[in-house]
Amino acid sequence: MSDVSPVPPAPSSRGGARRVLASAARFAVAQTGPLGAALVGVLTFLAMYGPAALDPTRLGWLMRDDFSQHLLGWLFFRNSPPGLPLGAIPGYVHPLGTTLGYTDSLPWVGLLLRPFSALLPVDFQYIGPWMALCLGLQGAVGAWVARGMGARVPLQWLIGALLVLSPALLARMSMSHDALSAHWLIVLLVGLHLLPQRDARDAKRALGLGLLLCVLAAGIHPVLAAMVLALAVSLCVRTALEGQWGWRWPALAAGVDVAAVAGLLAGFGYFGMTGPLGAVGFGDFSADLATFLNPFGYRDINWSRFLPNLRRASGQYEGFGYLGVGGLFALGAALVLAGLRARDVRRLWRRWGPVAVVALGLAFFALSWRITWMGEQVADVSALYRPGLRWVEAFRASGRFVWPLYYLVLLGSSLALLRLPKPASAPVLLALALTLQVLDVDLGGGRQAHEGGRWHPRPSDALREAARGRKHLVLYPPQSHDGSGRGCRAGPTDFHRWAYRAYLLGLTFNSGYVARLDDSRAQAYCLGLDADVQAGRLDPEIVYLSIPQRLGQFRAIPGTRCTQEEGLWMCVLDAVPSGG
Helix, strand or coil, rough: CCCCCCCCCCHHHHHHHHHHHHHHHHHHCCHHHHHHHHHHHHHHHHHHHHHHHHCCCCCCHHHHHHHHHHHHHHHHCCCCCCCCCEEEEEEEEECEEEEECCCCCCCCHHHHHHHHHHHHHCCCCCCHHHHHHHHHHHHHHHHHHHHHHHEEEEHHHHHHHHHCCCCCHHHHHCCCHHHCCCCCHHHHHHHHCCCCCCCCCHHHHHHHHHHHHHHHHHCCCHHHHHHHHHHHHHHHHHHHHCCCCHHHHHHHHHHHHHHHHHHHHHHHHCCCCCCCCCCCCCCCCCCCCCCCCCCCHHHEEECCCCCCCCCCCCCHHHCCCCHHHHHHHHHHHHHHHHHHHHHHHHHCCHHHHHHHHHHHHHHHCCCCCCECCEEEEEHHHHHHHHHHHHHHHHCCCCCHHHHHHHHHHHHHHHHHHHHCCCCCHHHHHHHHHHHHHHHHCCCCCCCCCCCCCCCCCCCHHHHHHHCCCCCCCEEECCCCEEECEEEEECCCHHHHHHHHHHHHHCCCCCEEECCCCCCHHHHHHHHHHHHHHHHCCCCCCCEEEEEEHHHHHHHHHCCCEEEEECEEEEEEECCCCCCC
């Protein structure tokens, strides 16, 4: 008999593979609700914009409204060297410059893609995919919160789909406000307030998510960052009230949230680095007291097939908050349920109390100093805002701050139906709410991504030849301004096509529309440019595009050559006069 012990068989890898596959299967099953609701969001986007909007090389449909501002900010950022503030764009609205933040070009996305710019097509946009992602995340987040409340997969789908079809989000996309379409940030934070915190681990996870959302929002849009920060701090209060993690850590988390948002907004240049913080028009872009009932949206669009438009002031589309017939039905059912189970409502005040206080406070700010009911003023609280008006005016479109209350009502009502005395009734009521919402909201039939008007994007041979060896493309007079009317607005209004051509040619461009502009610097530049042209001091590194009324000034300058270019006159200094 051999004295060599038998070698034990090697452990089979099949068992490990089975465990991995089983874990993956369990994960996939667990995510069925959020993934299914996300799919609803993507399909809704396709119904609104059509599949062409997802093509990152298709730009023509974005050369309109605010979309063009957001697109051009990204394109010029691609041609910019790294610098501070984060997302700096010295070549757009040159020589003033701007940032990804002030062109609403989704700073985090632009910064993420910038290192790969050389690998991306020259024509590349992320606005369409971003909006599809926002709708997908809107549904996924709603379903995820419902899952945390114990809802089965079909109920998760119903709640996620109802949130996808929220008119406040769909209307914002129709306004060409892609950055402000990240409503899922607000939905998730509201949901984190309503989910139970069973132990310190749950509390830690909730506060960590709150900080992450603050960081994300600061690099998406400052208005969202303000709302998300307020909700994140109220989440810290809610966590402290629950007592699962004491008071010290939630208080520290609140301080970190504030510091993170303030630091990132400063880093992105929002605090006076490239323009003033304030604006004009506070009170003109507010919410109306009837906003949850009023389907009257942007550009006189009625977002309801059932309900008529109610009156509102002209700028109150910014405070649009129509719940939809399905949302109103869910709210009514939830109020009845709250009356029947008032004891449970009082018992859970630590969950909904802090977020309700913050949401109501932000909604009050959304009403601004001139509080209206169906467009008619019912109260004047201007004395309340006067001491801090300089800071308040930074958020002149105050109506947007109704969104936290909007989603507290919509999400809270949907989740309340999960607690019906007869649980079998929840699927019926939620399905009815979603059906009403589908029948009520008009998505526009995929028309929004169709190109409007004529757009000639490519530079002509003459422009290419003139740009050779030069650095700047200059509209004369310039068309550079912000939403408050600051800047110079005497130039051609169709500056977008010329800006795009400057991008293709690697030139700077002196015109553009941005969120904030330093008026004193803009006026100094515009007056200086005018003085230089009148005095014959042309820059040989500039290709000038002049309106016909100013052509005579260029022709009077020796060494200048001018040719007609699509309704404008393209002038360059070919030779510097001797002894000049």
